Amino acid sequence: xxxxxxxxxxxxxxxxxxxxxxxxxxxxxxxxxxxxxxxxxxxxxxxxxxxxxxxxxxxxxxxxxxxxxxxxxxxxxxxxxxxxxxxxxxxxxxxxxxxxxxxxxxxxxxxxxxxxxxxxxxxxxxxxxxxxxxxxxxxxxxxxxxxxxxxxxxxxxxxxxxxxxxxxxxxxxxxxxxxxxxxxxxxxxxxxxxxxxxxxxxxxxxxxxxxxxxxxxxxxxxxxxxxxxxx
Numbered sequence: 001x002x003x004x005x006x007x008x009x010x011x012x013x014x015x016x017x018x019x020x021x022x023x024x025x026x027x028x029x030x031x032x033x034x035x036x037x038x039x040x041x042x043x044x045x046x047x048x049x050x051x052x053x054x055x056x057x058x059x060x061x062x063x064x065x066x067x068x069x070x071x072x073x074x075x076x077x078x079x080x081x082x083x084x085x086x087x088x089x090x091x092x093x094x095x096x097x098x099x100x101x102x103x104x105x106x107x108x109x110x111x112x113x114x115x116x117x118x119x120x121x122x123x124x125x126x127x128x129x130x131x132x133x134x135x136x137x138x139x140x141x142x143x144x145x146x147x148x149x150x151x152x153x154x155x156x157x158x159x160x161x162x163x164x165x166x167x168x169x170x171x172x173x174x175x176x177x178x179x180x181x182x183x184x185x186x187x188x189x190x191x192x193x194x195x196x197x198x199x200x201x202x203x204x205x206x207x208x209x210x211x212x213x214x215x216x217x218x219x220x221x222x223x224x225x226x227x228x229x230x231x
Contacts, residue, residue, distance in 0.1 A: 001193060001201070003118040003150045003161070005056050005100035007108040012047040012060075037070030037136070041087065051102030057095040064089075066129070066138040074135065081136045085129025088139050094120035113154045122146040132174040142180075143170040159193040167212075178217045185212035185225065205231040 020039045047060035064087040071080040096118040103111055123146075128139025150163035165187050172180040187209035195201045210226040 001152075001159070001161070001191075001203075002094065002120070003096060003100075003116050003152045003163070004159075005096060005103070005108075005111060005113060005116065006049040006058070007105040008049055008051050008056070008102050009104070010049045012045075012049075014045040014047070015043065016045075017042045032072040032074055032135070035070065035072035037068065037072070037081075040067040041065065052095045054102055055095050055097060056100045056102045057093070059093045060091075062090045062092075068136065068138055070136075079135075081134060083129060083131075083134070083136075083138065085138050086127065088124045088126060088128040090122055090124050092120055092122040094118055113152070113159075115154075116152040118150050118152075120148045120150070122148070132176060135176060140172065141174060142172040144168065157195045159191075159195065161191040161193065162188070163190075164188045175216065181215040183211055183213045186210055203231075205229075 018039075018041045020041075021037065022035075041064050043062055043064035045060055045062040047058055050057050050059070065085070066087045067084045069082040071078065073079070096116050098117040099114055100116045100118070122144075124140070124144040126139060126141050126143060128137075130137045130139040130141040132141070144167055146165055146167040148163055148165035150161065152159060152161045167185045167187070169182040169184075187207060189205065189207040191203050191205050193201050193203045207229045208227075211224065213224040214221045
């Protein structure tokens with residue numbers, strides 16, 4: 001429901017916690033095998049709704065903190081890592097181009113969503129924990145820029161959503177003494193949202209992403225990503 005409408009001037013404070021385990025946490029460019037890593041990452045976020053050229057808009061910032069530990073084999077040698085620190089913060093601005101005018105709280109009570117088309121830009125800043133002498137870190141030591149276009153259509157209590165995005169990455173010039181480049185990563189996601197009374201809702205989600213092949217010191221790696229996720 002990222003592209004749903006909201007009254008202007010609202011402030012949101014959010015907090016959450018994510019836990020991940022396994023080998024998917026590692027950078028595909030790393031030549032690690034049998035990786036077994038755990039990542040605990042609480043986060044706080046702030047968002048504010050507003051208006052841009054008479055259209056509803058939002059701005060949000062997310063600040064995560066990670067606790068990473070685990071082990072793996074690097075070229076047959078056993079390695080392990082335990083570290084904690086801030087992850088790269090994310091900043092995002094969005095505007096609903098069609099179907100979601102900027103409304104005050106008093107005006108919003110009469111608003112009924114139909115079709116919404118919106119766009120957003122997410123920026124990740126290289127401000128998180130990063131040690132160039134280590135292969136596995138919490139931060140990425142590079143900028144990323146992710147523009148997205150999303151649509152939302154309401155059918156009574158049912159909302160159908162579709163969004164497509166592409167993530168662009170700057171170079172990491174201190175990747176264990178090497179330069180790492182990464183091609184754009186493309187993604188598309190769909191959501192089926194059912195809204196109950198009192199603002200409670202339930203969603204089924206699917207995401208497909210592909211791309212992101214890396215180059216280390218001008219040597220292309222065979223690590224193009226492609227996967228599907230369901231939630």
